[in-house]
Amino acid sequence: MSSADPDFDNRPAEHAGARPGLDPNRETVEQWLEALSGWALDHLDGLETAPAQGLAGAVALDVAAEVSKPITEAPLDGGVEAVLDVLARAVPASFNTAGPGYLAYVPGGGLVAAGIADLVSNWTNRFTGLTPAAPALVRLEADVLRWLCAEFGYSDRAYGILTSGGSAANFSGFVAARVDRLGDDGDYREAIAYTSGQAHHSVAKSLGLAGIPKRNLRQVPTDAAFRMRPDALYKQVQADRAAGRRPFLVVASAGTTNTGAVDPLPALADVCAKEELWLHVDGAYGGAFVLCDEGKRRLTGIERADSIAFDPHKGMFLPYGTGCLLARDGAALRRAHSAGADYLQDVDALDRDGESPSPHDYGPELSRDFRGLRLWLPLMLHGAAPFRTQLQEKLTLAERFTDGLRAHIERGLPAQVVAAPQLSTVAFRLSHREGESIDAWNARNQQWLRAINERGRAYLSSTLLPLPSGDSAFTLRVCVLSFRTHAERIDACLEDLVATA
Numbered sequence: 001m002s003s004a005d006p007d008f009d010n011r012p013a014e015h016a017g018a019r020p021g022l023d024p025n026r027e028t029v030e031q032w033l034e035a036l037s038g039w040a041l042d043h044l045d046g047l048e049t050a051p052a053q054g055l056a057g058a059v060a061l062d063v064a065a066e067v068s069k070p071i072t073e074a075p076l077d078g079g080v081e082a083v084l085d086v087l088a089r090a091v092p093a094s095f096n097t098a099g100p101g102y103l104a105y106v107p108g109g110g111l112v113a114a115g116i117a118d119l120v121s122n123w124t125n126r127f128t129g130l131t132p133a134a135p136a137l138v139r140l141e142a143d144v145l146r147w148l149c150a151e152f153g154y155s156d157r158a159y160g161i162l163t164s165g166g167s168a169a170n171f172s173g174f175v176a177a178r179v180d181r182l183g184d185d186g187d188y189r190e191a192i193a194y195t196s197g198q199a200h201h202s203v204a205k206s207l208g209l210a211g212i213p214k215r216n217l218r219q220v221p222t223d224a225a226f227r228m229r230p231d232a233l234y235k236q237v238q239a240d241r242a243a244g245r246r247p248f249l250v251v252a253s254a255g256t257t258n259t260g261a262v263d264p265l266p267a268l269a270d271v272c273a274k275e276e277l278w279l280h281v282d283g284a285y286g287g288a289f290v291l292c293d294e295g296k297r298r299l300t301g302i303e304r305a306d307s308i309a310f311d312p313h314k315g316m317f318l319p320y321g322t323g324c325l326l327a328r329d330g331a332a333l334r335r336a337h338s339a340g341a342d343y344l345q346d347v348d349a350l351d352r353d354g355e356s357p358s359p360h361d362y363g364p365e366l367s368r369d370f371r372g373l374r375l376w377l378p379l380m381l382h383g384a385a386p387f388r389t390q391l392q393e394k395l396t397l398a399e400r401f402t403d404g405l406r407a408h409i410e411r412g413l414p415a416q417v418v419a420a421p422q423l424s425t426v427a428f429r430l431s432h433r434e435g436e437s438i439d440a441w442n443a444r445n446q447q448w449l450r451a452i453n454e455r456g457r458a459y460l461s462s463t464l465l466p467l468p469s470g471d472s473a474f475t476l477r478v479c480v481l482s483f484r485t486h487a488e489r490i491d492a493c494l495e496d497l498v499a500t501a
Contacts, residue, residue: 035080039087044112047484052101053459055093063093096459100484103493104461106257106285107482109317117377118319121370129366130344131358141372142356144379149326152290153303159330161363162312162322162371166284167202169309169325172363174210174249176307176327176336177278181248186211192240194218195251196228197466198258200282203251216245226259226419226465228252230267237275249278254299254308255286258463259418260398260425260479262286265301273304281305284323285481286423288315291384292392298423306332316387317483318374325363333362390483397480397490398424404494413501418465418473424480427465429473430501438467442474449476451500458493 024032055063067086069076076082096102098110127133128141141162149158163169174193178184182191188211195203197219204217218240221232237247250272252263265281272279281287281302287310289295290302302308306328313322327333338361360366379387398421405428409415419427429445446462453459461479464472478493 032080035084039084040115043091047096047099050092050096050099051456052096052099052103053453053456054096054099056095060093063089098482098484100482100486100489101456101458101493102482103478103480103485104459106314106479107485108313108320109481109483110319111317111378111483113378113381114318114322114374117373120377121373126370127367128370128372129358129360129368131355135355137370137372138359139356140376141359141370144372144375145324145326147379148324152287152308152326154326154328157330158326158328159333159357159362160324160326161333161359162324162375163363164321165313165323166200166282166309166311167206167323168363169284169311169323170200170202170251170280170282171206171209172325172333172337173280173307173309173327174206174212174251176333177249177280178210178212179336180306180332181276181278182246188212188216190216190245192216192218192245192247193249193251194220194233194236194247194277196220196222196226196253196256196263198222198226198228198256198261199251199253200257200284203282222261225422226256226261228263228268230264230271233268234271234275237271237277247275247277249280251280251282252305253286254281254283254302254310255289255423255425257285258465259427259477260286260421260423261419262298262422265299265304267301269301269304272306278306279304280307280309283308283310285311285314285425285479288312288387289391289395289423291315292388292395294395295391295423303328312375314481315391316375316378317390318378321369322371322374330357330362337362337364393486394424394480395421397485397487398426398478400487401478401480401490401494402426404491405497408494408498413498415497415501418475426478427463427475428477429475438469438471438473445474445476448500452476452493452496455496455500457496458489460493 067090069086095104097108126137128138131138145160149160161172163172178188178191182188191212193207193212193216195217204214207217208214218236220228220236223229233250240247250268252265252268254262254265269279283302286299287302287308290299308326309323311323312318313320359368402417402420405415405417414431415428416431417426417428430448432441449460449462460476462474462476465475467473480490
């Protein structure tokens with residue numbers, strides 16, 4: 001078939017005799033880019049004054065119904081302008097995670113440079129699952145991974161994989177631990193893993209996907225700062241060994257979602273070394289703080305972990321869908337994930353001396369998007385220094401919030417700091433009144449959270465934290481992690497706390 005064949009013609013329909021196609025001419029692409037990039041830049045310009053939460057609940061569902069369009073055989077009437085009308089309605093009907101007032105859950109900033117990287121990556125559309133298919137591009141990703149390994153204190157034996165997020169990173173880390181400590185015979189009925197009750201829910205989920213029965217996950221007690229107790233861990237391991245079970249994995253946290261707690265990593269590493277257990281650190285939220293001096297100090301001991309999960313889409317401010325798993329012994333990660341196939345014999349036959357490791361050999365994916373460019377391009381355009389500065393600022397802002405809240409409490413604000421920041425998360429709530437039921441107390445704190453968020457300058461979230469009585473208390477939390485959040489937004493949040501309490 002020649003390019004003159006009308007069935008092969010992909011030119012836009014406005015050209016005489018052409019058929020609609022999927023490869024528009026340059027003029028059309030430039031029009032689309034101008035319209036969409038202009039809209040996106042206007043969106044960025046409006047983040048400072050946009051409501052901190054965004055639309056949610058029933059209102060957002062109404063918008064979802066209104067913007068839903070049927071898929072037809074023809075393009076949407078109105079073209080790119082009609083598409084922008086849809087986006088202008090749909091985007092505000094969501095949590096405003098990229099805004100400076102988003103202090104809920106764990107913020108994700110979404111660097112502009114990373115968005116440009118995705119444009120380049122998607123348009124060039126190279127296959128980066130196997131190194132021989134794109135050795136230079138995989139090398140760029142490998143350069144970032146080796147830099148990260150060094151930043152976390154690992155030696156040149158370490159290696160890693162970029163994943164879709166912390167859940168996927170945890171899963172691959174657990175598979176590596178299972179293969180390394182238990183072999184791969186498939187009998188995991190007595191395989192025991194340990195974590196704390198403050199661990200992310202992906203820990204239990206990923207262990208189940210890795211073949212470990214749910215009943216075999218132990219919850220180790222925590223101390224008053226919500227950190228796993230090494231003494232309690234040691235006792236549980238001894239009890240399980242005495243019962244004939246097979247302890248193999250400890251999952252520690254470097255920044256829990258609830259309170260930002262950092263488990264005592266050096267002491268846990270000591271227990272794991274003595275008992276020959278694989279130590280995995282879930283640093284999805286907090287791991288990136290190793291990039292700044294103060295954060296590295298607070299995460300001392302993380303370099304002794306056998307594997308570390310962390311999310312660049314959190315602490316490195318990248319778009320969602322960018323996680324990372326690092327392993328102290330890269331070969332252990334490869335042993336757990338490497339596989340071959342006859343249909344790959346053509347790439348295996350290429351000259352591969354000196355190439356970077358194939359991502360396929362270190363994780364579950366063969367086909368994957370080119371995540372490496374999302375890290376590489378921002379680091380090339382900005383350098384590493386601004387990332388370190390931003391992360392240091394977030395630690396400082398969390399302290400600023402805590403100091404301000406305590407000052408208001410001393411002046412009579414009926415509240416309490418439940419968990420001071422170990423990283424950049426603060427947990428707090430209204431004080432309990434004498435004789436007040438737990439339900440009434442929780443309801444007052446729920447009302448306080450709604451009142452703060454309704455003011456629109458800061459969006460906070462909540463959690464439930466255990467009480468000595470065995471009940472759970474509704475607790476508000478602030479998590480500072482957006483590169484767009486600065487001191488004036490923290491001060492505005494404090495003002496709103498006092499005005500609504």
